[in-house]
Amino acid sequence: MNAGKSRTPVLSVRGLSKRIGRRPLVEGVEFDVYPGEVFGFLGPNGAGKTTTIRMLVGLIRPSSGSVTIAGYDVHRQPEEALRRIGCIVENPELYPFLTGRENLLHFARMIGDVSLARIDEVARIVGLERRLDDKVKTYSLGMRQRLGIAQALLACPELLILDEPTNGLDPAGIREMRELIRSLAAEGLAVFVSSHLLSEVQLMCDRVALIHRGRILRVGRVDELLAGEEGRVVWHVDNAEEARRVLAAVPEVQVLEGDEGAAGGEQAVVCHMPYHRIPEANCRLANAHVAVYGIVRKIPSLEEWFLRLTEGEGIA
Amino acid sequence: MLGLVYNEILKVVRKKRFYVVLAILAVLIPVFTYAQYKTTVEQQERLGTKDWRIIVQQEIVDLQNRLTSARLSDEWRRLLQIRLQQRQYYLEHDINPLAPGAVTFARVFLERSASLFVPLLVVVVAADMVSGEHTGGTIKLLLTRPVRRWKILLSKYLALQLFVSLIIAVTVLLAYLISGVVFGYGGWTMPVLTGFQVTGEGVLTDRVHVLPQGLYLLMQAGLVWYATAVVATLSFLLSVLLRSTAAAMGTMLSALIAGVILTEMVSSWQTAKYLFVVNLQLTDYLAGNAPPIEGMTLPFSLAVLGVWGAAALLAAFWVFTRQDMLT
Amino acid sequence: MYRPGIIALGMVALVLTLVWAGGFAFAVYDVVSAHPPAAPPERPSSAISPGSDTAIRLVGLGDSLTRGAGDPEGLGYLGRLRQQVAEARKQPVYVHNLAVNGYRSDQLLNRLRTEPAFRQTVARADLITLSIGGNDLRVAAQETGVDLAHAQRVFDETLVRVVQIVTELRAINPRAPIVYVGLYNPYARWPEGEAITALIERWNAEVAARTAHIPNVAVVPLVDVFRFHLDEYLAVDRFHPNDAGYAAIAERLWQVVR
DSSP states (O other), X not given: OOTTSSSXXXXXXXXXXXXXXXXXXXXXXXXXXXXXXXXXXXXXXXXXHHHHHHHHTTSSOOSEEEXXXXXXXXXXXXXXXXTTEEEXXXXXXXXXXXXXXXXXXXXXXHHSOOOHHHHHHHHHHTTOTTTTTSBGGGOOHHHHHHHHXXXXXXXXXXXXXXXXXXXXXXXXXXXXXXXXXXXXXXTTOEEEEEESOHHHHHHHOSEEEEEETTEEEEEEEHXXXXXXXXXXXXEXXXXXXXXXXXXXXXXXXXXXXXXXXXXXXXXXXXXXXXXXXXXXXXXXXXXXXXXXXXXXEEOOOHHHHHHXXXXXXXXX | OHHHHHHHHHHXXXXXXXXXXXXXXXXXXXXXXXXXXXXXXXXXXXXXXXXXXXXXXXXXXXXXXXXXXXXXOHHHHHHHHHHXXXXXXXXXXXOOTTOOXXXXXXXXXXXXXXXXHHHHHHHHHHTTTTHHHHHHTTHHHHHTSSSOXXXXXXXXXXXXXXXXXXXXXXXXXXXXXXXXXHHOSOOSSOEEEEOOEXXXXXXXXXXXXXXXXXXXXXXXXXXXXXXXXXXXXXXXXXXXXXXXXXXXXXXXXXXXXXXXXXXXXXXXXXXXXXXXXXXXXXXXXXXXXXXXXXXOOHHHHHHHHHHHHHHHHHHHHHHHHHOOOOO | OOOHHHHHHHHHHHHHHHHHHHHHHHHHHHHHOOSOOSSOOOOOOOOOOOOOSSOEEEEEEESHHXXXXXXXXXXXXXXXXXXXXXXXXXXXXXXXXOOOTTOOHHHHHXXXXXXXXXXXXXXXXXXXXXEOSHHHHHHHHHHHTTOHHHHHHHXXXXXXXXXXXXXXXXXXXXXXXXXXXXXXXXXXXXXXXXXXXXXXXXXXXXXXXXXXXXXXXXXXXXXXXXXXXXXXXXXXTSSSBOHHHHHHHHHHHHHHHO
16 A cells, blocks of 8 residues: 555656547646556546546547656657556457457567466466457456456556456456456556546555546545545434434534435434544434434545535536 | 568458358359350350351351441440450461360459459458457557557558458469369460450551460469459558448448449540549450550559559558547 | 468468469560560461261351341341251251341452351351342442442442352352342332332342352242232331241242252
8 A cells, every 4th residue: 555655657647638629638637656556547437537548558649748658658659668558448359259368369479578378377367267268259248357457467567557447347246356456456566447436446546546527636545535525424213303403413514315225114314424523423312312223434426526526626 | 570460360360251252252153153154055055066166256247247236336336346356366366265164264254353353352351451450449459569550550451462362362263173163174275365455446466476374364363463452452541541341341342333334434534544443454454355445554554553552551551550549 | 379370371372472473573564565476376277177966057148138137036037947947857957147237249258268267167057048249239329329330330240259159158068058048129119119120130030040050059039029018028127127027038948948
């Protein structure tokens, strides 16, 4: 978690913009990614994540700004820069009419100096060694995703760029993917992961950049960004009316409408409050003879959070 | 670079595009063989002879009679006249222009396929070379490897040109092998006349000379190869521009078919001779047939095709190395 | 890392590319090079091989009458005669129609003397039908109008050539019957119709008289066949016979040759 503070960044983005005609898609994006960290790139769909990623890997030429990978500019020295990247842009689209191994061989031939042993090695890393000689069209989405990562790892890159790597996976697949990404970072790889799910980024990433409408809103450690952020707390109680009254009296607490998560004979009250007020609030409810069955800390949804982040800036 | 070309060949083979071409040939050549066989048999039955001289003689007389019709267009009259004079020359020199045999069949088949059929087969492969990567989304992986874009495109182009050579070879080979079952496998050394010079009025024969049919077939294949390579290059450009195999193929097919129609009609539209489609039948110059527009020559057609091909190649590289892969 | 099959395919394709490039260079050189070829192909001696099979061959020579112009069915008298011969003889009958629309006697004679394949077809014939001379006379009449002296000269010259043609045919093929299909008069209704009929009668008679010494030759006049049936037998051009006219001619010929 504390890796990369002192070292030079693997990926350095400065003033990156892309306009098509007069319409800006991405404006002045800046961030650094250091070795050994998982860097999240968080934004709702349509925020400019994919355009930015395509500029990172040289698929789109930026209108202005630079992308530097290990000291090489992606658009001026593409061969040196791309040699240090492994990436999946959007879906892991490989050649369905070739086997997994043939796909890996295909990209190995493009890279140049990849040994046959390395192919077995990356297959083992992503856990695909048993299906490697089957045609890709017989693969499930999760297997394709893993084959995509295998090909990204082929050249022993310093930076891995993954666009929505858990998209379309089942819960077990998502957990596997998360573990794989963490283990790759633990070996010193820098991993850049885009996502539109805050929960996913929270679980997977060390630092995160928030992008909204083509601009970076914040860059920082995930816990730091969320700290100070008023969380929502859901109280599961027997008497919602009484609970509302009690909670409203607690300092810094704002009771919201609605009864999210209510089930069975229970009732629920939702409020905005700093987490350090939870013991006090709980104590007061107990004193008022309100039975508390559960207290749930809810992270805000990305949209809510973004709305609040952008409210002050007058963008929204 | 060799690794990249290898990759492209592998993909064409494994994508079964080349098998489609083989299948088309394997189905159509027997059909044409049968048609040729029926025609020959019918002619022999009608005239009661297998003596080609008598058959050619009858053909000459029939041509003469068609020439007496007042309703002939000047253009058509000239074509018939040229054909008539050639037939007479063959007859006078006791050389059979139609001797049945697998080599003759392959020669005639290739000649008739030169401006439409062989180009169509090549388009099947060429139109998919780049757009196929767009359709499958694999273009993103391809272009994020540490290889410059022009090298990727060049490897694809070289692979395509290798397939052009293969397709022509397979066309000749299958025509030879399949028709040989019916007509026999001989005819390599049979004499074929070439060197007819088509002028405004008729045919000059002072430079006519004999070539063994095998050599003639090789020369003809060389000309077809050149024209087809240009068609492949143009399809390749469309494949870069349109990003959809179906659109690239459709566009190129329409152009080729329009070309065939145009070739029949354009004799009085002089400017049409700068269109590539009108120049595809290079074998006409070898066989001494009248070109679609008066005054066209082999060097002229080669130059027109060359300019089209070079321009298409430059455009393909220019676009491909600059374009943003937005989708 | 590389499959030998794909590598072999690539190598074969590379070699083929070189082969085609070679063929291309050869072709361009052959078409473009200014040097005339060393030796133009020799004219072969025209060995005439006799027909070997048992089929009957009808050979038609001459002008549009033999060609069958005006017949919507395209058979002409020759095609109809073929049907009758085939029915009667129960043998395959082949037709070689070497007639050309608008042919004149000089053209036919020239061809008969110079074209080996033409001669060979005649040599193998079992029956030769011939219609020639009509175009010579018609052209002369249109050109000269009232110049009777010139018309008479053309008449005489054409007659000589027709006899030469029949003689030549006899020389090439000593055994097949030769039938000269005489002229008919499509202009009988014209004011000058009777004069033209007289001329045509004289022509047919002259041809018969001058070829009488050649064995196995018959002249079949058609003036009488068409005399009372012009409306029935003439095609829309009012010159060539129609299908009924050709059927009548074929019937007449069949009576002669059967």
